[in-house]
Amino acid sequence: MRIASLPDFLLQRIDRASGGPVNRQIYQVLRAATLSHQLPAGLQLPSSRELARELAMSRNTVTHAYEQLIAEGYLETRTGAGTFIADTVPDQIVEVSQSSRSGNGSDQAGHVGLSNRGTQLIQRAGVSTLQWGAFMPGVPDVTQFPNKVWSRLQNKHWRRSRAELLTYGQSGGYLPLREAIAEYLRVARSVNCRTGQVIITTGIHQSIDLAAKLLGEHGDRAWVEEPCYWGTRSVCQSLGIKPVPIPVDAEGMQVLQTDRSRPPRFIFVTPSHQYPLGTVMSLSRRRLLLEYAAAHKAWVMEDDYDSEFRYGSRPLASLQGLDTHERVLYMGTFSKTTFPGLRIGFLVVPEALSEAFATGHSELYRGGQVFTQAILADFMTEGYFASHIRRMRVLYGERLRLLQQAVGRHFGDAIDFSDGDAGLHLALHLPPGCDDRAISRKALAAGIITRPLSGYYMQAAAARRGLMLGYACVPDQQIAPAFDKLAAIIRKHWPA
Ligand SMILES: Cc1ncc(COP(=O)(O)O)c(C=O)c1O
Known part of the structure; x- marks a missing residue:
């Protein structure tokens, strides 16, 4: 670019x-323009006075800009000669970028520069x-969360404001929360565990990531x-672990x-409530799976994401509670029982792995949120967690009934749904x-x-057609009208 064109160049880009x-x-x-080499190193710029005149601006305006660019090293002044674009690109970078452009195939992922994995x-x-x-699937009604209680517990901790709660987390997470979770899991989910086996994570995604990194090798297979x-597939694939799809039937994974x-x-399962089809893994399948895992030294990853919510019967015991060979890692989350934005979950590992997992977690993620973990510990030990779940169970059970009714009204027996x-x-x-x-696309366009x-299927040929509808977060009175709209869209796509 010649100096004469610089004022035009600026005028086209400045919006007064x-x-x-x-x-x-x-x-x-x-x-x-300097960073993108549109203005090459060594180019002389007009003086601030000259440029201000060409731009019809005050000289101060231009001087300010020049001074900032000089301070940051983009421009340099040479005494008696004027102001120039500085040479800011180190030689090594020039060499590296030239060799990578010369076609060594390192940038296969395309112009944005993502890796193959990315x-x-x-x-x-x-x-x-x-x-x-x-009908957002998998999201609880966060508007029902008892925020007054939460805020009172939070204020209590702010008043005490201990350094321990504001610094990085202890390995494994905040001890009173680990204790509260261990107690809850023993009673409510028949999980066999001591406090030290509970590792606090930011949710099931992080629990999978941690387990895959500590127990898996690049190239391993995961059923x-x-x-x-x-999410299970994505996290595994991102770590070079190959997911192998195993069909499920009414009894769960077909081992x-x-x-x-x-x-x-690894073997990833959702035995209490198969995601997304909703079946419960039968006892004989559970035993078969555990025997197989023990015999072949596979890790069973039990994803127990929403088992607290059963409407007709009591929640079912965990798979981990049946395991006598220490092959099960149990993963739970507060995303459904409190609110997903909390981002707190937990992983229960066999005793022999507990120290390695606590250290590995701190080493990889440098845990924090201790303050929030302290509030959650109180929320559990003071009984608010259990009563919130009880209240939500009634609310969601009613919403499920309303949705089932709406489906029945529109489609009768022509459509069935998961258990x-x-x-x-x-x-x-x-x-x-x-x-x-x-x-689904049309429905989204209609809100x-x-x-x-x-x-949700890896093999297109095996894929069943259907729609996942979340009802928990939809107020009672909105369920029927929202389904009316959806039903009209479904009818338009009904095969002849
Ligand atoms: C089967 C299953 N596992 C895990 C998760 C995610 O859990 P988290 O929010 O703890 O990462 C979900 C969320 O919908 C889920 O449906």
Whole structure:
């Protein structure tokens, strides 16, 4: 670029009407042009007086911008000669970028520079852009959370304000919370555990990440349920662990159907409430799975994400409680029982692994949130957790009934749904030719969140068509009208 064109270059990029200080805009334009080499090193700039005149601005405005760029090293002044674009690119960087551009194939992931692993993660992403509204699956009614109680407990801790609560977390998490969780799990979930085996994490995603990093090797295989929770697949794949889909039937994962000669390192299961289909793993399947895992030294990863919510019967005991070979890692979360934004979950590991996991967690994630963990510990020990779950069970049970009624009113027996006795969502089954992804897209455009059931399958040929509908977060009176809208969209896509 010749010096003569610099004022035009700036004028095209400065927006005086934007309200932003013009000296700041000049600074930003020149800085960006320097970094992108549009203005090459060594180029002489007009004097501030000259440029101010060309731009019809006060000289102060230009001087401010120049001074800032000089202070940051983008421009340099040479006594008696003027102001120049500084040479800011170190030689080594020039060499590296030239050799990588010369076609050694290191940038296969495309222009944005993602690694292969990053590209795959983003391409297969399952996470939803919206997290609230009818019928967002897997989200509890956060508006019902007893925030007055929480805020009182929080204030109590602020008044005491101990350094211990404000610094980095202890290995394994805040001890009173680990104790409260261990007690709760022993009583409510028949989990066999001592406090030291409980590791506080930021949720099931982090629990999987930690276990996969500490127990798995790149290239290992992990059996996952077909269909399964997208997060399990994504975290495994991001660590080079290959998910192998194992079909589920009414009794849970079909261990017998599997190629048992090639044992996996991990087996991920949701035995209390299969995600997304809602079945409960039978006792004989549980025992088979545990025997298989013990014989082949596989780790069973029990994902117990929403077992607190059973409406017709008592919650079922955990798989971990049946294990006598120390092969099960039990994963739980507060995302469904309190509110997902809390981001606290827990992992119960076999006794022999407890120290390694506590240290590994601190080493990898440098845990914190001790203050929040202290509030949650009180929330549990003072009985608020149990009473909140009891209250939500009644509320969600009623919402499930309202949704089932709405489905029945529109479709009678033409549509069936997963065993709707538990959890926060319902899987609605659609006929084979029905395009559940298209329905889901149309529904979203009409303001209704659903997830296509086929999206949870790894093998397209095995995929059942359907929609995942979360009812827990939808106020009673909105359930029928929201389903009316959805039903109209489903009808348009009903196979002839
Ligand atoms: C089966 C299953 N596992 C794990 C999670 C996520 O748990 P967390 O919020 O603790 O990461 C979910 C969330 O919907 C889930 O459905």
